[in-house]
Amino acid sequence: MKNKNVPIGVFDSGVGGLTVVREIMEQLPGEAILYFGDTARVPYGNKSEETVVRYSSQIIKFLLSKGAKTIVIACNTASAVALEKMKKEFEVPIIGVVEPGAKAAAKVTRNGRIGVIGTEATIRSGIYNEFLQKTNPHVTVYGKACPLFVPLAEEGWVEEDEITEQVARRYLAELSEQDIDTLVLGCTHYPLLRSVIQKVVGDKVQLVNPAVETARELKYLLEERRLLNECEKAGETYAVAGGTLLPQHEFFVSDRAEKFKQFAASILPSAILRPESVGVEKFE
Amino acid sequence: MKNKNVPIGVFDSGVGGLTVVREIMEQLPGEAILYFGDTARVPYGNKSEETVVRYSSQIIKFLLSKGAKTIVIACNTASAVALEKMKKEFEVPIIGVVEPGAKAAAKVTRNGRIGVIGTEATIRSGIYNEFLQKTNPHVTVYGKACPLFVPLAEEGWVEEDEITEQVARRYLAELSEQDIDTLVLGCTHYPLLRSVIQKVVGDKVQLVNPAVETARELKYLLEERRLLNECEKAGETYAVAGGTLLPQHEFFVSDRAEKFKQFAASILPSAILRPESVGVEKFE
Numbered sequence: 001m002k003n004k005n006v007p008i009g010v011f012d013s014g015v016g017g018l019t020v021v022r023e024i025m026e027q028l029p030g031e032a033i034l035y036f037g038d039t040a041r042v043p044y045g046n047k048s049e050e051t052v053v054r055y056s057s058q059i060i061k062f063l064l065s066k067g068a069k070t071i072v073i074a075c076n077t078a079s080a081v082a083l084e085k086m087k088k089e090f091e092v093p094i095i096g097v098v099e100p101g102a103k104a105a106a107k108v109t110r111n112g113r114i115g116v117i118g119t120e121a122t123i124r125s126g127i128y129n130e131f132l133q134k135t136n137p138h139v140t141v142y143g144k145a146c147p148l149f150v151p152l153a154e155e156g157w158v159e160e161d162e163i164t165e166q167v168a169r170r171y172l173a174e175l176s177e178q179d180i181d182t183l184v185l186g187c188t189h190y191p192l193l194r195s196v197i198q199k200v201v202g203d204k205v206q207l208v209n210p211a212v213e214t215a216r217e218l219k220y221l222l223e224e225r226r227l228l229n230e231c232e233k234a235g236e237t238y239a240v241a242g243g244t245l246l247p248q249h250e251f252f253v254s255d256r257a258e259k260f261k262q263f264a265a266s267i268l269p270s271a272i273l274r275p276e277s278v279g280v281e282k283f284e
Numbered sequence: 285m286k287n288k289n290v291p292i293g294v295f296d297s298g299v300g301g302l303t304v305v306r307e308i309m310e311q312l313p314g315e316a317i318l319y320f321g322d323t324a325r326v327p328y329g330n331k332s333e334e335t336v337v338r339y340s341s342q343i344i345k346f347l348l349s350k351g352a353k354t355i356v357i358a359c360n361t362a363s364a365v366a367l368e369k370m371k372k373e374f375e376v377p378i379i380g381v382v383e384p385g386a387k388a389a390a391k392v393t394r395n396g397r398i399g400v401i402g403t404e405a406t407i408r409s410g411i412y413n414e415f416l417q418k419t420n421p422h423v424t425v426y427g428k429a430c431p432l433f434v435p436l437a438e439e440g441w442v443e444e445d446e447i448t449e450q451v452a453r454r455y456l457a458e459l460s461e462q463d464i465d466t467l468v469l470g471c472t473h474y475p476l477l478r479s480v481i482q483k484v485v486g487d488k489v490q491l492v493n494p495a496v497e498t499a500r501e502l503k504y505l506l507e508e509r510r511l512l513n514e515c516e517k518a519g520e521t522y523a524v525a526g527g528t529l530l531p532q533h534e535f536f537v538s539d540r541a542e543k544f545k546q547f548a549a550s551i552l553p554s555a556i557l558r559p560e561s562v563g564v565e566k567f568e
Contacts, residue, residue, distance in 0.1 A: 039331075040325075040331060040332075040335050041324075041325055046326075046540070046543075047539050047540065048539050048540050051324050051539050147435060147438070147439055148432070148436070148439060151431060151435045152432070154431070155431055155432060162450070163447065163450050163451055166446070166447050167447055170447065255332050255335050256330070256331065256332050281565060
């Protein structure tokens with residue numbers, strides 16, 4: 001039986017998955033996070049399915065080698081194209097962000113008209129549509145790829161930025177015309193552009209951040225498998241309390257740990273961020 | 285002795301290097317091109333030096349395995365951070381785009397104030413400054429990284445686009461204030477944004493496209509090493525003329541050959557584009 005006190009493995013193509021980590025820390029403060037950001041090979045959104053599957057498999061092997069008890073694919077693209085294959089390849093419980101995001105959107109909508117924005121690969125996969133239809137066959141889904149949103153977020157042009165607003169207007173015009181009342185932020189970077197997106201689509205459209213629902217599903221999953229960590233709060237460093245080793249968050253990236261840290265500090269408290277560089281190509 | 289009729293190996297992180305191929309085909313119509321675009325790992329501009337060096341070495345090994353007689357690094361980032369190491373690692377003649385671009389700019393400037401735009405890695409390396417100072421110690425160089433230009437070019441928002449123009453104004457304002465009279469397009473994607481950039485900096489600033497000068501230097505190099513192909517025109521397919529096998533252009537990518545082809549067709553005649561997918565990670 002798996003040790004409950006080992007960490008939850010979380011990965012993303014880069015830094016965006018930290019918006020999911022933030023929600024997990026909020027809802028499951030006793031869990032330690034083992035994070036891998038594939039900063040050497042970011043972005044995944046314009047890569048083929050085959051390539052994203054191969055990268056995901058390498059990363060999960062790495063996270064398992066570090067003792068992860070469960071895996072969260074905190075990247076919409078990898079969730080969209082690789083989750084099912086990863087579930088077949090590995091025995092450990094694995095969840096993605098797409099199904100929780102779709103469920104949340106299906107609950108929120110009143111008029112049944114839902115927009116989904118994401119990377120090219122996520123939108124091309126049609127997977128949000130698939131899960132939304134499964135939850136409620138009466139919804140209509142409008143997808144739109146927004147390839148510039150990730151580089152804009154990484155440039156830090158996020159709050160009240162005129163250029164970002166214009167880009168958002170261009171991308172979102174056709175969704176607005178469809179009279180949607182719900183919009184899924186189908187890429188983990190997009191919550192960083194939340195205020196601009198909300199301004200452009202207007203207050204009547206409810207934004208859905210799949211990260212929130214993913215953390216909730218993760219909690220159910222850990223309870224069900226009796227894998228919840230009983231520690232009260234995961235520590236910033238390894239420490240022994242009452243004879244028990246408290247769990248610690250750990251962050252790994254495939255390139256440029258310093259840059260990751262700078263950007264990550266806008267999402268998580270910087271005190272816990274001490275990222276290390278590691279290559280995962282050997283985990284074939 | 286090397287066979288003159290074998291191709292010139294050219295590589296880039298993706299599709300941008302085709303602007304260099306276009307110049308080589310113009311100036312050296314008898315040469316066959318063997319192109320590799322690293323579309324699975326694009327972009328290079330935000331990666332570490334170590335990673336770009338490793339990728340460059342893998343790709344050169346691949347190009348040599350296909351019989352290349354010389355190598356052109358048609359990527360400013362890889363030229364900036366990996367050229368010297370590649371020259372030490374391999375015996376075949378290798379040229380990059382930075383030194384030719386710097387020489388051209390040093391010739392063009394009248395007031396000695398030169399701007400350079402490129403990826404974060406190219407600008408951080410300071411290499412244009414180094415080569416420009418070597419050619420003419422009296423020039424002053426102003427560098428500016430423009431990370432959104434590549435995704436904007438790949439989105440196809442290139443001609444008379446209001447958003448691209450605003451992004452260009454934001455990036456280039458500080459260079460314009462420095463009274464530059466010459467601006468080096470230090471990334472192979474940027475010639476695609478040429479008209480917007482020219483509009484923003486004004487007609488008094490001369491744009492330098494390193495691709496033109498690189499093709500010229502390549503010609504000198506091949507003449508000097510007696511490696512010029514004596515064929516009149518490289519063919520679109522292998523063909524025998526007068527008992528000789530005419531050389532043929534070949535294109536390889538590490539991911540999504542179809543997408544590469546679509547974008548490439550805006551740079552080169554689509555008839556010659558039949559890209560094949562190939563992995564190069566094994567060439568360690």
